[in-house]
Amino acid sequence: MAPTTFLIIPTSLIYWIALSSHWGSYRQSCSMAIRPGPLSFSLFTTLFVFLFLVLLFTLGNLTYLQFKKLDDKFREAGELSAAAEIELALTEAIGLSEDKTFRLAAWEEVRQQLDNSTFYSYWYRYRAKNNEFVTAYNLDVAIYDIQGRVLAPIDTSLLPSVIDTQNPGYAIQVRESEPLILVVTPVVDPVSGKTQGYLATLSRLFTIFNSLSHFNYIDRNSIRITIEEADGLTSQALLEHIEYRLTGDPYAEAIKPLIKESLLQLAATALILTLIIFPLAAWLLNRPILQLSKQIDMLQSSPHTPIIQERVKPLFIKELDKIQSSLYAYHNKLSQAHTTLDQKNQELDDLAQHDPLTGVMNRRAFDAYWREVNDVFKHSTNEICLILFDINHFKALNDTYGHHTGDEILIAIAQTINSILHNREQLFRLSGDEFATILIGISPRKAMQIAKQCHLAITNYPFDKLGINEPVRISIGLADTSTDRDENINALQWQADVAIHFAKRPGYSSIVHFKPELAENARGLFSSKTHSAVYEAVTKGTGLVMHYQSIVDLEDGKPQYFEALVRIVHDGQLIMPSHIFPLVEARSLDQDLDFHVIEKTVSDLQEGRIPSNTGVSINISAPTIVENELVNRLAAFKPFMDNYKLLIEVTETALITQLQTARKNLETLRNMGFSIALDDFGSGYSSLRYLGAMPVDVVKFDITLTRLVDDRANNLILNHLAKMITESGHLLVAEGIETAQIAEQITKLGFRYGQGYYYGRPARKIAKSASRQDNANYSAKS
Template sequence: MIPKHAGDRPHPEAAQFRAKQVEVLYDQLHVGLAATVAAASLLIAVFWAAAPRELLAGWAIFFMLTTILRVILAHRYARSPDRYRQASKWLMWFIAGTGISGATWGSTIIFLVPDESFVHAGFATLWVCGLSAGSVAALSIIKGAFFAFSLPAMIPSAVYLMTHGGIEATVGGAQLMFLGFISLSAVRMHKSLVQSLTLQFENIRLVDHLDTEKKKVERLNEQLEKKVLKRTAELAQSNANLERDIIRRQRAEQALFAEKERLQTTLHSIGDGVITTDAGGIVEYLNPVAEKLTGWSYNEARGLPLATVFQIIDEQTREPIADPVTQQLEKTPTTRVTTHKIVISRNGQEYAIQDSAAPISSRKGEILGMVLVFSDITKTRRREQQITHQATHDALTGLINRWEFEHRLERVLATLKAESTEYALCYFDLDRFKIINDTCGHTAGDELLRQVSEVLEGQIRKRDTLARLGGDEFGVLLEHCSLQQAQRVATAIHKAIEDFQFTWEGKSFRIGVSIGLVPITKASMGIAAVLKAADTACYAAKNKGRNCIHVYRETDKELASHRGEVQWMTRIHRALKENYFQVYFQPILPLATEKEEKCYEVFLRLEDGAGGVVLPGAFLPTAERYNLAVKIDRWMIANTFTWLAQNPEPLRTCFINLSGHSLRNKAFLTFIIEQLEKTHIPSAQICFETTETAATANLSCAIRFIKALKAHGCKFSLDNFGSGLSSFAYLKNLPVDFLKIDGLFVKDILDDPIDLTIVRSINEIGHIMEKQTIAERVEKEEVLKKLQEMGINYAQGYWISPPQPLTEMGSLQKVTR
């Protein structure tokens, strides 16, 4: 039970109090156990001769077991870290042990006292009463503990004695009276102990409280002393204090002024324009950037409506836009989000801006004014426009590029679905452009394209779209133009180009143009179909002899050959999809020394469906014309690399041909690097090969491509070297490892001294440039010996070995020629 005190209020630390009571019980347990052991020993001695030995021994064993368990309980309680938090559990165990002990002592009179032995009964009764009396001091701290011992110790024996009658009944009644007396004593003792324990807790709390109050009093005394000293000083020096107040106020005003100056300086120094208004949208402040962008000074703008000072329009529609401050104040919903805004200065100058507005609110949420912040992004907007222009225009000529041209053509095709308007497309290719580009260089070719662009722009209407579609190819999209009108425009373009004369370094050149004209109608099947028809018509114009115009018609006989190319396209697509291509190889024989590496070149073949193969000369021109060359090169790389990874063999270098289209394709370069990493074949084992014409057609792209692969360890070879008009001029800029001398010069070196001289010159210059040479089309033993005498590094041709399927690579080791 929780004790009451101080007006019968519950004890403030009931749990701690209970834990303390339990602790007192366990602290006294060892003394109580020692006393009961001594009493038990004396009782056993007294009853040894009178009591039945078996019962006395059983009682003694049970008593010792009970005592041992209580000792263990006391030991575990002392070692338990949670004994205070689990005081109720430990009290329960204690009361249980005490009750068992009491019952053990109460059983002595019932089981151990011999019949008709009043002396032993009196002794046992006296002994039990003595132990019960002794438990008053040890157990009354908790009444339950006392009664747990005394009741089972005395009541059973008292009842037992009273049932025998005579003097035993008198002794039993006296025993019960004694139980009552010691119970009253235990209750009083309990109250006394609880009060004492309560006083201990109260004293502790009182000491803490007094200590706290003492500290408070000391602090108050200190504060009071300070106040007295301060007040005394203030009264003694009132004039000085007044002066200090004045100084403090002056300092506060100076600090406020400094803060204002800092804010003003910040607003003056930031790069954004700042305008503040009141709740009615009247201008209160402009910083210098806002003054510059609006053209209004602070003094002029103050007090004016914001709409007068800050005038903005939509960059695209040129329509006025409500300023964000007005929209915030009037809570006007914006029907169209405008990202491109222009502020018009007072003097008419325009600035592209990015703006935002925020309210200045009171603590109650009332709008006191607005802050408008806007930044000048004119330069950024111009850069964006430049980027957009670069994305849609050709960098060399300034004309629309192919992407934008196709985009506009797509719009036209969409318009035709709803309108009955006539359109036409001119697709033309410059004739003799490559001759000028090869003989005079790329700079001359670029200048020719720029001048031609200017000529073309002078021949079309403003509404028409002129674009450079690639290389020396151009396109004109004629809007609202019949076929007859389109023919007149094409004729004018043809005549203007024919009359045009290009001059470079004192030399004059004339060029021509092959024009394909296609009407665009509702029946047109899409962008790809229109462009294909235009390209087909241009192809037909070239086949007629170039420098002419051809109008596309489905029934053209001139286009029959072109349809053959379309059939080749279908076969190429199918071969790529269903793996109808095959890889062949041809050995490249080292001539100069035995230390030269053994090499071989791989070739592409196409299954013809009848057990034979088709040579690449039949289908590669079509593939290159219709942008399939890159896909074929991808197939060749993937299959060759896979075979090399699965069949490591002693031939060190494998030559793989690449088209000119692949050299200009960044994605293809990435594909090669990925395949090298995927298959883990040594990159030094791979030598990529391209023709001299393909490499020089776009020299900068070729150089970047070659350097990128050489950085990964690959080698590079220039095929058909000597076929161009300016081979040596380009050679010093191309970082290749091998020169393959054109077979047209090699095959007749025994009979044609000019061919012999060309081959010898290419070999000598190649060696000076530290490049190895390979002679192609070696078809005679005498030619091979002559090449060996000249110091050619390698030879390749049918006399050495014809191309064989790559799966027969093992037979290559048997070549002994």
């Protein structure tokens, strides 16, 4: 045990006793006006530290280290002697075994057996181990001919039936942690000097080992082998696997009482010094440290309160006073930093909740405010009205006059509506051309007046200054809680959607206030249950499932891949796309839906719902195809690319909105291993333009083009169109094949793949027979 062990226990005990006790009282001896210079802590501690180090380390450590070195030298000498002793014993044992084997090989009976091995078995049983050359440690003896084969096989023999005659000598084996020595020596004719054969012996090495050697440094009973099985070891290799204990060193044993006595004396000295020095040091240090601790507690209770350092009482120890001053300076800087950070956080929060183009609140702010309105509605009788504003034909204006003019229209309309709303009423931009405001405590009649004022102000706005020749109009939908207060307030959103839907229709006013009869006329599209179910599924993935429809090879009718089609399960029934997408587009939830479709399709691949060695295609909407996040989301398909062909289907509309961004993302996806399919070809704008400009591999003819095969006048046009696209390197897929006659005609036109009810309706479960081994290559490069 080191001397410091004796010192730590009493030192720590007395130190903490001193700190936990109240030793007198300290009074400030100078006034607040005169701040005395603090004394150096070293003046109080130098003498004590010096005496402590001199007495303890000189008397204790040096003594102990000298004894430790002496003990180490004894042990080191013992280990070297033991290693030499064990090596010598092993060498002697190997030499004895070899000598016994050489003498046995010179025995005349051995040469006789080589001359005539007829009675070798008898000789082995009755003579081989019963002669003057064989001792108790010999386990087995065998004679081998000149080719190294044993003269006759013996069932009980421990030696091999064939030996290597090129390298006679010895080899060490280990069997069940017991070392055995195998010695092979040639049997030489004493007259001719020629080798007649070979003799091999197998002996217990440790038995020879113990019979020869007397160990002075090693405990004979502790010798053991650390391995259980081994072959072909040398003596040096065996030494690495021998373990043993050293015998006790009488010199070291004699020194230990002296060391113990010295350490006890040193410990007694340390205890006496500790009892004297540390209470005195604790009395000097305890009071200022307690004062500093109380000040830290005060800072923790008032973290944002600045400290006037000139009013703080000084500490008489220089180092502690410096700590106190630094602590207060740091506290003041930290308090200032917190104040600045709070201001920056408020600025960031404002930026996060405002639309950067128009300056009004954004969709994120609307959702947060809508949750607050829900809480108000539960505990208040105030009327709540939701007003939606939608710019008529904004996309056409944007395409005609350019994005810059479109931005100017949005800014002008936002400013105009904001000028009419009261200060406590916020305007929100929900999507590209849709705005909303929430009125609280205003009657339906007053809300209608505000809507009319907004409509009139926008109608009279001088948009011609922006270079716009046609009038810019808006449609307004209103919904309030006066219709049915018992209904959930979330119903206002779908009610306002219904109202603005009719405001856009011919024969209705541009401002429509929701009435129950409007919902009856649009029950299939805007029912409250459908709206809630779709919104829940699209935003959270609840109830959203994927159905799959096969795309088949028109030559053999076998599925090549499957198109993922979205459905929503609600109350045990399916909500179809005709009810899903209008609400998704109205609420600008395209991206949310697409990302959930990606997650669901990946999950189905993981569960094995889609047959291996086929493929799957997913539809990506226009707003999502230009998002950088899309590439990150689709990376989840990478583990399946070896067993599945993966396609991304985009419509012409998706390519028109932001052509360059769409092209960049699609090229990235192609490099990742996806194929790109142009969906609904022929239903949109200038379709042929995108075949050359965009990275498209597969062209899917819209159902309207597929049905032209029955029209002779248009059949020729369809034929030439299909031929031109095929020759350009694209694969053709025909949608909407519902009869065998259409399938036959489409095949003749050069289409390779087809899709439609004739081959199967979309289903959640895919038949096992849908899998095929000869998966097609959908790349345009093939």
